[in-house]
Structures are given as structure tokens and as C-alpha cells.
Amino acid sequence: STATHWLFGDQLGPHFLTPGDPGPGPEAPVLMIEARSVLRRRRFHRAKAHLVLSAMRHRAAELGDRVTYVRAGTYREGLARAVGDAPVTVHHPTSRAALALLRTLPQVTVGPPRGFLVPPADFAAWADGHGGERLRQEDFYHWTRRGHDLLMDGDRPAGGQWNLDHDNRRPPPRGAATLGVPEPYRPREDEIDEQVRHDLDRWERDGEVSFVGRDGPRRFPATRAEALRALKRFVTHRLAGFGPYEDAMLAADPVMSHSLLSSSLNLGLLDPAECVERAEAAWRAGEAPLNSVEGFVRQIAGWREYVWQLYWYFGEEYRGSNALRHTAPLPEWWNELDPEGVRARCLATVLAQVRDTGWTHHIPRLMILGSHALQRGWDPRAVTDWFHRCFVDGYDWVMLPNVVGMSQYADGGRMTTKPYTSGGAYVNRMSDLCGACAYDPGRRVGEGACPYTAGYWAFMDRHRRRLEHNPRTGRAVRGLDRLTDLEELRRQERARGDGPP
Numbered sequence: 244s245t246a247t248h249w250l251f252g253d254q255l256g257p258h259f260l261t262p263g264d265p266g267p268g269p270e271a272p273v274l275m276i277e278a279r280s281v282l283r284r285r286r287f288h289r290a291k292a293h294l295v296l297s298a299m300r301h302r303a304a305e306l307g308d309r310v311t312y313v314r315a316g317t318y319r320e321g322l323a324r325a326v327g328d329a330p331v332t333v334h335h336p337t338s339r340a341a342l343a344l345l346r347t348l349p350q351v352t353v354g355p356p357r358g359f360l361v362p363p364a365d366f367a368a369w370a371d372g373h374g375g376e377r378l379r380q381e382d383f384y385h386w387t388r389r390g391h392d393l394l395m396d397g398d399r400p401a402g403g404q405w406n407l408d409h410d411n412r413r414p415p416p417r418g419a420a421t422l423g424v425p426e427p428y429r430p431r432e433d434e435i436d437e438q439v440r441h442d443l444d445r446w447e448r449d450g451e452v453s454f455v456g457r458d459g460p461r462r463f464p465a466t467r468a469e470a471l472r473a474l475k476r477f478v479t480h481r482l483a484g485f486g487p488y489e490d491a492m493l494a495a496d497p498v499m500s501h502s503l504l505s506s507s508l509n510l511g512l513l514d515p516a517e518c519v520e521r522a523e524a525a526w527r528a529g530e531a532p533l534n535s536v537e538g539f540v541r542q543i544a545g546w547r548e549y550v551w552q553l554y555w556y557f558g559e560e561y562r563g564s565n566a567l568r569h570t571a572p573l574p575e576w577w578n579e580l581d582p583e584g585v586r587a588r589c590l591a592t593v594l595a596q597v598r599d600t601g602w603t604h605h606i607p608r609l610m611i612l613g614s615h616a617l618q619r620g621w622d623p624r625a626v627t628d629w630f631h632r633c634f635v636d637g638y639d640w641v642m643l644p645n646v647v648g649m650s651q652y653a654d655g656g657r658m659t660t661k662p663y664t665s666g667g668a669y670v671n672r673m674s675d676l677c678g679a680c681a682y683d684p685g686r687r688v689g690e691g692a693c694p695y696t697a698g699y700w701a702f703m704d705r706h707r708r709r710l711e712h713n714p715r716t717g718r719a720v721r722g723l724d725r726l727t728d729l730e731e732l733r734r735q736e737r738a739r740g741d742g743p744p
């Protein structure tokens with residue numbers, strides 16, 4: 244078709260412009276809209292706002308004369324200004340809000356999503372066939388591996404096992420401050436970044452938008468070329484060590500062997516298929532062991548894909564889920580990403596990472612940040628919004644299942660079989676964060692009591708009724724009855740304010 248093709252800011256790779264029907268014609272003119280309303284609506288991390296604007300403007304520069312790049316107050320305004328009522332095609336957007344907007348625009352034809360492995364209708368058929376409610380990521384992951392012939396030997400999983408996680412849960416190497424693996428790729432800023440920073444400064448000065456966190460230098464890819472370099476560097480130098488320490492944390496080495504590819508995948512600069520195929524090729528060439536390659540493939544073809552599918556499958560009401568009836572607001576120090584008064588070393592360290600980079604790996608997100616919010620009973624909607632705003636890779640679709648479901652158990656177990664939270668003993672085993680801390684992970688009451696250890700038992704106690712019949716938490720709940728200091732713990736936790744722990 245000769246219709247103009249509209250690219251959203253997370254549809255930036257070449258796979259969003261390969262011709263299709265419905266979809267862009269081979270020479271279709273392209274439209275991009277930088278809508279200020281998006282930045283006004285939420286208080287984003289500045290590094291995230293920078294990354295997204297930089298990536299959009301870089302893409303526009305690459306497309307040259309083919310693109311009309313509009314800066315407008317809203318999408319609707321930008322569209323009217325650029326094309327009036329003329330026909331427009333667009334690929335399925337990644338949020339329900341954007342989809343709802345498109346449905347109000349009669350001139351727009353919405354094509355299927357790109358940048359994911361499984362078409363939504365196929366997922367819906369699979370999910371309906373699996374009972375609809377008791378869905379499990381592991382089953383989905385096997386189905387996707389089969390369907391896409393990923394790490395398969397005929398119809399059996401390569402190496403004989405689907406999941407090599409038991410090789411991938413090691414605590415960090417004893418006494419090591421860093422993992423000592425080759426550095427990840429980091430981009431270099433250019434004039435476009437300078438212009439973006441200048442614009443953000445100006446808008447902030449004018450009081451038009453406000454941000455949290457620190458911006459710069461840009462740490463994540465903004466172009467296809469940069470993203471490919473990041474992927475290549477990861478697969479060639481870092482993938483081999485990805486698996487074993489995937490769940491470990493080191494204070495001085497926040498990245499360890501993680502790929503740092505999430506923002507590039509979520510901006511659409513990389514296609515998940517190319518990432519998993521390259522990882523598999525590295526294993527077939529003998530360049531990386533199966534536990535690492537399988538772990539990485541599971542993150543992308545399993546988790547990322549599953550989260551995307553559930554976002555659409557669960558429906559809009561999922562957003563308001565609050566099975567545990569948690570209603571406390573987020574405290575100021577948390578909203579401001581201010582680690583200064585935080586004495587719990589793990590939380591102070593991770594909060595500083597978020598403030599400085601807008602990124603931490605999955606265990607700090609789940610077991611330090613998310614776990615603290617869950618233990619304190621914070622409103623899951625506010626927690627979801629916070630993750631969305633403060634992480635460079637945060638988008639509505641990825642937030643809802645990960646935060647409402649996985650991290651806050653607000654869906655009452657549709658996404659996971661148990662709430663993810665722990666006492667300080669887990670943090671101590673999986674990191675070097677407790678050693679120099681003011682608190683003792685072994686203490687739950689009194690002077691030096693670890694807020695995670697106390698918080699864990701208080702959480703179990705508060706939700707005893709719900710958790711005692713769950714086979715994965717029943718034993719922990721029964722452990723409450725053996726605590727001789729339970730009354731003291733209750734008093735201590737009731738008296739705790741919302742100041743930094």
C-alpha cells in the first residue's frame with residue numbers, strides 16, 4: 244500500500260519496516276511522533292527519557308527523507324498535523340492505551356505485532372488448551388522451543404533436558420569483588436545525544452516535565468548498529484559465563500554476566516529470534532556451554548515472550564489486581580531514588596544503581612526492591628508505576644505481569660506459584676551485600692534485626708491464612724508457630740514507620 248506507516252518509539256528495528264499486508268508497502272513513507280504528553284504523564288528516570296528520545300531521533304536520522312518526524316503535544320495532534328485524514332498503517336502497539344487510541348482513529352489500519360516469537364492467537368489457543376488459569380511458564384517455554392526448533396535435537400531438548408537451572412543458581416565466587424568477565428559493550432554519545440540532553444534540560448527548567456535519577460553518559464544502545472555490537476559482544480565474550488551466577492549479586496559488579504539487552508529488545512532494535520538463534524549457534528560451535536545458552540534462551544523465548552503474551556491474555560482488569568489488599572503509599576525516599584538514609588546495605592546499593600543507571604538485574608529487582616515493597620504492603624499499582632518509570636527497559640506490557648504478578652503476588656497466584664520474598668539469609672547466601680551491613684541477616688527482632696528477615700516473617704504472619712494451604716509456602720507458615728518472639732516481632736513491625744530501613 245502507499246499509506247504512510249507510523250512507527251512508535253519502541254518499533255525502531257528493520258523488522259518493523261519489512262513490507263507486509265497489512266503493514267508498510269516497500270517504499271511507504273514513514274511517520275514518527277515524539278509526543279510530549281508521554282513525558283508529562285509520568286515522572287520518568289531521566290536516563291530512560293534520554294534513551295528513548297535518542298533512539299527515536301537516531302532512527303529518524305537513518306531514515307532521512309523517508310520519514311516525517313513530528314514533535315507534538317499528543318499523538319493525535321501529531322498525526323493530524325502530519326497526514327490529516329490520509330490512510331496510515333501501523334504495527335500492533337505494545338500497550339493497551341496505545342491500542343485504544345488507534346481504535347478511535349478510523350484512518351489507521353493496525354497490523355500484527357512484530358518483535359515477538361508467538362502470534363497472540365496461537366498463544367490464546369495454547370493457553371485455553373492449558374486450562375486458562377493454571378498456566379505455567381515452563382510449559383509455555385517447552386512449547387515455544389518445539390514450535391521454533393530452538394535448542395532441539397529432533398523432538399527432544401538438546402542435551403536431554405529442557406531446563407538446566409540447577410547448574411545456574413550458584414552463589415557468587417567466595418571472596419571475589421567482581422565476576423571478572425569481559426566488560427559489556429557501552430555506546431559512545433554523539434551530537435544527537437547532546438541535543439536530547441539540551442532539550443531535557445530546557446523542558447525541566449521550564450517546569451514542563453520532571454524526572455528522577457541521573458542521566459548520562461548514555462549506557463544503552465540507541466541504534467541498530469549499537470545494539471548489534473552489544474549482542475555480538477555478549478554472545479562472543481560473555482554468554483559462556485551467563486548461566487552459573489545468573490542469580491548472584493555483587494556490590495561492586497552490578498552487571499556480572501547479564502546481557503544488558505533488555506532495552507534494545509524492548510525498543511525493537513533487536514529481534515528476539517536473532518538473539519536466541521545466535522546464542523544457539525554459539526553452543527553448536529562449541530563456544531558456550533549448554534547451561535548458559537539454555538538459561539539465556541529461556542530468559543528470552545520463555546520469560547520475555549510469556550510476559551508479553553500474558554499482558555494481552557489477562558485483560559485490562561489485571562492492572563487493578565490486589566489480592567493481598569496492600570494499600571500503603573510509596574515513601575518519599577523510595578520515590579526519589581534516594582539511598583542516603585538507607586542503612587540496609589543491599590537496598591542502599593541497589594537503589595543507588597537504579598538512581599545512577601536505571602537498570603539492575605533480575606534478582607535485585609525481585610528479591611531486593613520488589614521483596615521490600617511486598618513485605619511493607621505497598622500498593623501494587625504504585626509499585627508497578629514506579630518500576631515502569633525508573634527502569635530503562637520498563638514498558639506497560641512488561642511491567643504488569645512482572646510486577647503485579649511475579650513480584651507483588653497481587654494476582655493471587657495466576658502468574659507464579661508463590662510470593663517471591665525472603666529473609667536476609669537468602670540475600671546473604673546469594674551476594675556479598677550483607678557482610679558490611681549495619682544489620683544481621685540472622686536476627687529478626689531487636690537491635691540489628693535485618694529488615695528483610697523481620698519483614699519476611701511479618702509478611703508470612705499477616706498472610707498466614709492464604710499461604711498456609713499453598714504447598715510451596717505451607718511449611719514456612721508452620722515455622723511461624725515455632726517463633727518464640729512472634730509477639731515481639733509483631734510489635735516491632737507495627738511500630739516501624741515508612742522511613743528508610
Ligand code: FAD
Nearest residue numbers: 501502503504505542543546547604605608609636637650
Ligand atoms: P538478562 O539477564 O541478560 O536476560 C536476557 C533477556 O531476557 C533480557 O534482556 C530480557 O529481554 C529477557 N527477560 C528475562 N526475564 C524477563 C522477564 N521476566 N520479563 C521480560 N523479559 C525478560 N524486564 C524488562 O525488559 N523490562 C522491565 O521493565 C522489567 N521489569 C522487571 C520488574 C521486576 C520486578 C522483575 C522481577 C523483572 C523485571 N524485568 C523486566 C525482567 C528482567 O529483570 C530484565 O529483563 C533483565 O534484568 C534485564 O537485564 P538483561 O538484559 O541484562 O537481562
